[in-house]
Amino acid sequence: MARSKAVQTAPIQPGSRKRALSPADPYEVPADDAETPRRRRRTEPSTTIAAANGQHGHGNPSDSPPSPQRTPAKRRGRPPKAAGAGAAATPHKPAATPKSARERSLPATPLKPNGIDTPSRRTIADRSARRKSARALIDRVIGGTVSDDDLEDDAIAREIYESSEDDDADGEDREDQDEENPEPTTPSKTPGRKRRTARRSPTPPRDLPPHEQYFYQNKPGLAKTSGNTLASLNLLTHEEYFSILRQLKDPHAADVQFLESLHAESFPQWAFELSQGFSACLYGYGSKRRLLHSFARYLAAQDPSHKIVIINGYVRTLNVRDMLSTISAALPPADGAADSHPSATTTLASLLSHLATLPPAPQLTLLVSSIDSPLLRAKPALQSLLAALAAQRPRVRLACTADTPGFPRLWDAGLRAQFAFVFHDCTTFSPFAACELDAVDEVHELLGRRARRAGGKEGVVFVLRSLPENARALFRLLVGEVLVAMEEQGGAGTHDDDEVAVEYRMVYNKAVEEFICSSEMAFRTLLKEFHDHQIITSSKDSLGTELLSLPFRKDELESILEELVS
Amino acid sequence: MAQSELVDAPFEEDDHRVAFIFQANPPSSHEKGADGATARSAKRRKLAGSSSSTLKKHQQHGSEAANASVGVGVGFPPLFGGAESPEAASLRRELFDEAWPVLEKRVQQVLRDANRNTLDEVAGFLKSAAGIDADKLTSAFIITGPNIAAQDLLFEQLADRLCAGDADADLPGGDGADHAAPPRFVRLRASDAPNLKAVLRKIIRDASAAGPGGDEEDAGAVVVQGGRKYLDYDLEALHVFLRQHQTRRVVVAFQDGEAFDSVLLTDLISLLHSWRDRIRFELLFGIATSVELFQARLAKSTARQLYGAQFDVVQAGSVLDGVVKTAVASTHAALRIGPSLLRTLVDRQRHHVAGVHAFVASLKYAYMCHFYADPLSLLLLGGGRLTRALLQPEHLEAARTLGSFQAEVEAAVEARQLRHARSLIEDDEYLANQILDHGARRREYLLRLLRSLHLIAASGLAPLSFTELYMLALSDGLDVSQAEPATLPLQDAIRRLGPDDFLALASRLLGAISAGSPELGLAGFAADADDLVASLTDLRDEVDGLAARARARGQGAALKSRYSAQSRVLRTTVVAHKVQLSRDDATLTDEDRAFTAAVDRLCDVLARHLRCEPLADLFLHEPWTFDARAPCRDVFAPRPGTTFGRALARPHDYLACACCAAAAAPAAGPAGRLDPALPTAAALYHLYLEAGALINVADLWSAYYALVGGGGDGGGEGDGEGEEESDADDGAESGAGLDERTALVQFYRGLAELRMMGFVRPSRRKADHIAKVKWL
Incomplete structure (x- = not known):
């Protein structure tokens, strides 16, 4: 009998989380509670105190709805209402004492995943601070005794009170609404909160320092964005982009020109710094390529015999060999050295030793544009190569430009000492040229629409059509697995948005199970085919597990899967 | 575009x-x-x-x-808006070219000397360890401290030292052939060593190519020696090469020992260990933390293969002190680095682990700034080269704007020297003469300053390092008397001296006077300071005599002064139920009293001679001091985040255009409307700031389009709540707003730029969303 009762009560309790329990509750705890926030807002001294008191006493059952029965019974022997809550429990199951433990555990399991537990505790804490400050304010008003030293306390209390109100973004507003709604809108705290976050203005408090802003904006649950997508927008193609760009007139062109001429006035200074063994680093917003080139022109005009090598850091095919061969081509050939392989075998070591044989006078100026381009950022070896070259002063002089705010972190103390940089703010505001920045590709990559990869969804389908049946089966399997993985990760929510990847081993096992292939060799061969068409990517995680992933967005994957299945 | x-x-x-x-x-x-x-x-x-x-x-x-002719250097561009004579400009350049190399040489000397002890020790250890334990690899652990930039010089010196130093072979026995040739030196950095093969390759290449007279043909010979070709990471090749050169020693220096992968290091050490019967490897490790921590990273079996000792490098602080002394403060320094700049530089050394190199670079930059940008630096011309003809009216005009000029005039007016004040202001010739004279005044001041500092440092009474002392003297002047405004009250310290210390102090001072200070570039100045020398000698003789007399009396108690603590006896007397405390110096003998007088006189003498006024009080000090902190800070410690943030948030600061002024004005406030004429990236940046950690590109686009789009007709796309009003004045500004495709082009560009600057990155959490990654 006791058992059947437990089964009966169990389903009720999850429901009771919201409102279901309250009519049954003989003491009408939540109804009372629903009143409190409003009354408190009105700041009528007496009622508010009462409300505060009342809430203090029995506010919790609705505040922490997940465990209305558990908390009072177990933890705090709260004065009046805890007893009431206990009493509420007793009539239902008078002889259930031995079962109570199990009963308690029952509702807990389904409730946990909702994660309501923690926030509610936090709101309690918030509220009690607020309640206290409210009471302090009221006491002050009633007492009318505002002495000097009280003023400060008063200010603090008011701040706490108001801050929590601010936190609700538009407290007043909501209050009005609450008052307009006559029916006691449920515990009024939880749904209200939800509504608030949704209505929270996207403008954060402006005066926060950056790190505070970071924490503010990364608060869990704050990242509420609308579901709008760019689906309705016809994205730009390269052709359209450039044809429009050509007609576009920059209203700031003259200003940008002027700014650049200002920077150009520093050329003699920079040249002087270079001649004194420093390397110049020009940073700031805007393309500095033109500036660098005019600097090169200036340097060339100063000393026409001097060799200037410009390295375009933004070029995506940047490699050591081209850099070194160009540099060595710029240097006077080593005397007596047979130029049998003029540039193919140049290494840094041979270049450096060649440099060392030259007279200690300026031989070469290296101008590196975008020393912090993605490629140069990704390869520390390139940075140390440049540093090693820069350290060959006075034979080599180096100037570079940097486009990202984080560029100083590229170099450790050793590299910094080798470079011996002097930094100059060269904000130019001039637009990046097409060779520096491929806006269309950048943006599409940003949006996850791979313009660079041939074809996208259509391409994949086309490729797969040309592949044997088992390859298609394997790809179908892969797409399915990745989608499942995406689903899981999406459910977890808090996960970062790295590529969703599946384990190689797992895919292989499944493929064997489904008779797609019989050996790992065959499996590899199939994967290689995909690799060749760039429709899968593989990587290793920190533990060395091989991972496979698909460079497509979820909706694309879904449509691919549809295509494959049909 | x-x-x-x-x-x-x-x-x-x-x-x-x-x-x-x-x-x-x-x-x-x-x-x-x-x-x-x-x-x-x-x-x-x-x-x-x-x-x-x-x-x-x-x-x-x-x-x-x-x-084509080879240009030597870049001439300085003329200042005064181009009005400066080319002669003056080139003279400034000449001045710089004369001034800096002197200093640089001295600094290098200091740095080299600083490491000398370490070098000696390491070289000695390697030599002595040679015969001791053939079963282990000799290794020296050099605690270099955290600054890896400073290690370069050290290891460079080590290489020089070890390769050259063995030439004078006073070697302990052993097989002579072993030491006939200098060892090969290989410097490794962790970045050179991604894997074992690469390290070996580097070791072999460097050991066989580098070294005195290392030629290319040698390297070639190794590879094809005997018709066989070795793999380039085969130590056999090195072995063959070394045999040709009659040496077996290879010194391998791990510059940043802790940065090496410990597995790699373990492998490498065991490999080198196994070759020890053919090639004698000696290892040097540069260690930033401690040997214990380093050892903990190695396998025990590996550690057992090493036989080593630990060496310390001179602390950066004392090196810095030496650099300040020899380079910044010495008489050889043409330009004075002002106290506030020096303070920032020194603080930077302490707070950030910037090497001495950074300090020297800043120093150099200060010199460069001064001679490049200050036309009055011309006045530093010495040796009669500064003539009236060189001084242009602009120079005089510039001199009249100086702070010290104004202070001088004000002081003259206060002192009722009205003629002087008036002539300074009105009479160019008078001012020119003053300027021509000021070189002598400068030299005089510097001599006084440095001699005082030298004596104070030599006295050993001041509790400050020389650097601190120097900064104090420049900023607040020197005054050792006990009076209220004293900057460096040394009187107490002097008074507390016993007779022996007194004598030691006097002879130290006398010695310091006659010896001068080579570091500071001070010659002995006994001739100039004859009265100081005379009084010091007198005092010394007197106290010497007193002490002798006291000893002769055999009182047991040594000579003491009124100020020494022991002589003060508190006497307690009870008079009419009241306790009276009185100091009793009745125990002082005649000699003691005479000694007390001598101590007092020493205080007076020192207070009279060891004093100088703050730098800033000097008339016309600006031409030979550089005290601007901003250039060095901007150039060496940039704040790119702020710069980028400012450029994007307030483009008006840079562009000075009318259209963006509104956005720049704080009146616009946090909620101020953005001007559609803002550069795209700036407009997007404002929207970016307002967005949360996750940004919906669709919303960003509609917000942007609402901003720049052409008011009414673009309504289909822009859902701009509350923002469409801003389009009204936009219409007035540029005719009509942009059409959708044009705006989209702009939007693309702005977004791509934001991405390039690393503000956003793709996000997969939701479709068409990007994640915010920078909070400037």
Whole structure:
């Protein structure tokens, strides 16, 4: 009998989380509670105190709805209402004492995943601070005794009170609404909160320092964005982009020109710094390529015999060999050295030793544009190569430009000492040229629409059509697995948005199970085919597990899967 | 953009190349059409094209270079808005070229000397360890401290020392052939050593190529020696090479020992250990933390293969003190680094682990700034080279703007020297004479300052390091008396001296006077300070006599002064139920009293001689001091985040355009409307700031389009709540707003720029969302 009762009560309790329990509750705890926030807002001294008191006493059952029965019974022997809550429990199951433990555990399991537990505790804490400050304010008003030293306390209390109100973004507003709604809108705290976050203005408090802003904006649950997508927008193609760009007139062109001429006035200074063994680093917003080139022109005009090598850091095919061969081509050939392989075998070591044989006078100026381009950022070896070259002063002089705010972190103390940089703010505001920045590709990559990869969804389908049946089966399997993985990760929510990847081993096992292939060799061969068409990517995680992933967005994957299945 | 592409036309083909040799304006390529065809073809066959054409260019250029004159240096551009005479400008350059190398040499000397002890120890250890334990690898652990930049010099010196130092062979026995040739020295950095093969390759290459007289043919000989070819990571090759050169020793220096992968290090050490019967490897480890921590990273078996000792490097602080003394403060320094700049530089050393090199670089930069940008630096011309003819009216005018000029005039007026004040202001010739004289005044001040500092440092009474002392003297002046405004009250310290200390102090001071200070560039100045020498000698003799007399009396108690603590006896007397405390110095003998008088006189003498006024009080000190903190800070410790943030948030600061002024005005407030004329990236940045950690690009676009779009007709796209009003004045500004596609182009560009600057990155959490990654 006791058992059947437990089964009966169990389903009720999850429901009771919201409102279901309250009519049954003989003491009408939540109804009372629903009143409190409003009354408190009105700041009528007496009622508010009462409300505060009342809430203090029995506010919790609705505040922490997940465990209305558990908390009072177990933890705090709260004065009046805890007893009431206990009493509420007793009539239902008078002889259930031995079962109570199990009963308690029952509702807990389904409730946990909702994660309501923690926030509610936090709101309690918030509220009690607020309640206290409210009471302090009221006491002050009633007492009318505002002495000097009280003023400060008063200010603090008011701040706490108001801050929590601010936190609700538009407290007043909501209050009005609450008052307009006559029916006691449920515990009024939880749904209200939800509504608030949704209505929270996207403008954060402006005066926060950056790190505070970071924490503010990364608060869990704050990242509420609308579901709008760019689906309705016809994205730009390269052709359209450039044809429009050509007609576009920059209203700031003259200003940008002027700014650049200002920077150009520093050329003699920079040249002087270079001649004194420093390397110049020009940073700031805007393309500095033109500036660098005019600097090169200036340097060339100063000393026409001097060799200037410009390295375009933004070029995506940047490699050591081209850099070194160009540099060595710029240097006077080593005397007596047979130029049998003029540039193919140049290494840094041979270049450096060649440099060392030259007279200690300026031989070469290296101008590196975008020393912090993605490629140069990704390869520390390139940075140390440049540093090693820069350290060959006075034979080599180096100037570079940097486009990202984080560029100083590229170099450790050793590299910094080798470079011996002097930094100059060269904000130019001039637009990046097409060779520096491929806006269309950048943006599409940003949006996850791979313009660079041939074809996208259509391409994949086309490729797969040309592949044997088992390859298609394997790809179908892969797409399915990745989608499942995406689903899981999406459910977890808090996960970062790295590529969703599946384990190689797992895919292989499944493929064997489904008779797609019989050996790992065959499996590899199939994967290689995909690799060749760039429709899968593989990587290793920190533990060395091989991972496979698909460079497509979820909706694309879904449509691919549809295509494959049909 | 359109025009920018036109301007860039000469570079078009080069822009897509990894690297190219810059050609200054080949006139033909200005016409785009003429060059277009070649540009396109070059682009198509990128690699082949680049190498061949660069070579061609190079040859062309080489022929030009042959008959072009080689410019020595860059002359300084004339100042005073171009009014400065070229002569003066070139003189400033000359001055810099004279002033800095002197200092640089002295600094290098200090740095080299600082490491000398370590070098001796390490070299000695390696030598002595040679015969001790053949079963283990000799290794020296050098605690270099955290600054890896400073290690370069140390290891460079070590290489020099170890390769050259063994030439004078006072070696302990052993097989002579072993030590006949200097060892090979290999320096490794963790970045050179991604894996074992690469390290071995580097060791073999460096050991066989480097070293005195290391020629290329040697390296070639190794590879093909005996008709056999070794793999380039086979130590056998090195072995063969070393046999040819009659040496067995190879010193391998791990500059940043802790940065090496410990597995790699373990492998490498055991490998080198196994070769120890053929090649004698000696290892040097640069260690930033401690040997214990380093050892903990190695396998125990590996650690057992090492036989080593620990060496410390001179602390950066004392090196810095030496540098300040020899370079900044010495009489050789033409330019004085002002106290506040020096303070920031020294603080930077302490708070950030910037090496001494950073300090020297800042020092150099200060010199560069001064001579480059201050026309009055011309006044530093010495040796009678500064003539009236050089001084242009602009120089005088500039001198009148100086703070010290104004202070001087005010002081003159206060002192009722009205003629002086008036002439300074009105009479160019008078001022010119003052300026011509000021060189002597400068030298006099510096001598006084440095001598005082030298004596104070020599006395050992001041509790400050020399650097602190120097900064104090420059900023607040020197005053050792006990009076209230004293900057460095030493009187107490002097009074507490016993007779022996007194004598020691006096002779120290006398010694310091006659010896001068080579570090500070002070010659002995006994001749100049004869009264000081005389009084010090008198005092010394007197106290010497007193002490002798006291001893002769055999009182047991030594000579004491009124001030020494023991002589003060508190006497307690009870008079009429009241306790009276009185000091009793009745125990002082005549000699003691005489000693007390001598101590007092010493205080007076020192207070009279050891004093100088703050630098800033000197008339016309600006031409020979540099105390601006901003240039060094901007140039060496940039704040790019702030710079980027400012450029994007307030483009008006840079562009000074009318349209963005509104956005720049704080009146616009946090909720101020954005001006549609803002540069795209700036507008997007404002929206970016308002967004949360996750940004919906669709919303960003609609917000942006609402901002720049053409008011009414674009309503279909823009859902701008509350923002469409801003389009009203936009319409007035630029006719009509942008149409959707144009706006989209702008939007693309802005967003791409934001991404390039690392503000956003793709996000997969929701469709068409991007994640915010920068909070500036």
